[in-house]
Amino acid sequence: MIGIELGNFLMIIVNFLLLMYVLKIFLYKPMLDFLDQRSEKIKNLLETAEKKRDDAEKMENQYKELLNEAKNEAAQMKENAQKESILEGKKIIHDAETKAKQIVDNANNEIEQNLVSIQKDIQKEIVELAVLLASKIAKEELDKQKHEQIIREMLATWKRK
Numbered sequence: 001m002i003g004i005e006l007g008n009f010l011m012i013i014v015n016f017l018l019l020m021y022v023l024k025i026f027l028y029k030p031m032l033d034f035l036d037q038r039s040e041k042i043k044n045l046l047e048t049a050e051k052k053r054d055d056a057e058k059m060e061n062q063y064k065e066l067l068n069e070a071k072n073e074a075a076q077m078k079e080n081a082q083k084e085s086i087l088e089g090k091k092i093i094h095d096a097e098t099k100a101k102q103i104v105d106n107a108n109n110e111i112e113q114n115l116v117s118i119q120k121d122i123q124k125e126i127v128e129l130a131v132l133l134a135s136k137i138a139k140e141e142l143d144k145q146k147h148e149q150i151i152r153e154m155l156a157t158w159k160r161k
Helices: 006-139 144-160
Strands: none
Touching: 006 144
């Protein structure tokens, strides 16, 4: 049988405890410190990455908002331009219709004046012819043929004028 001596056993335990203490001081504590530092560094990097991601999302939302605002503003500007062009077109049409009506009215007035003037001239000529005819008739006593001849002559004179 294997006999365990108490002295050797205590020495093994003391050596084991001493080894554990030395390992704790020189290996375990530096290892834990290194792992804690590494863990802290990773945690900081993750927090920084999370913050940057949040900032990026905020910027993306801001850009989307700005883009939507720009689209809305462009749509509003387009709509305003269309309304203004329609109003301008209606104004141009109205002005053209007014001017055309004025031109027609002026032409009608001028035609009316010319017509009145022509009617006065015709009446004047008719009166002159009638007076001339009456004076010729009065100068000579006419028979029917002579009367018709004088009327034809007067009409021919009147047509030449």
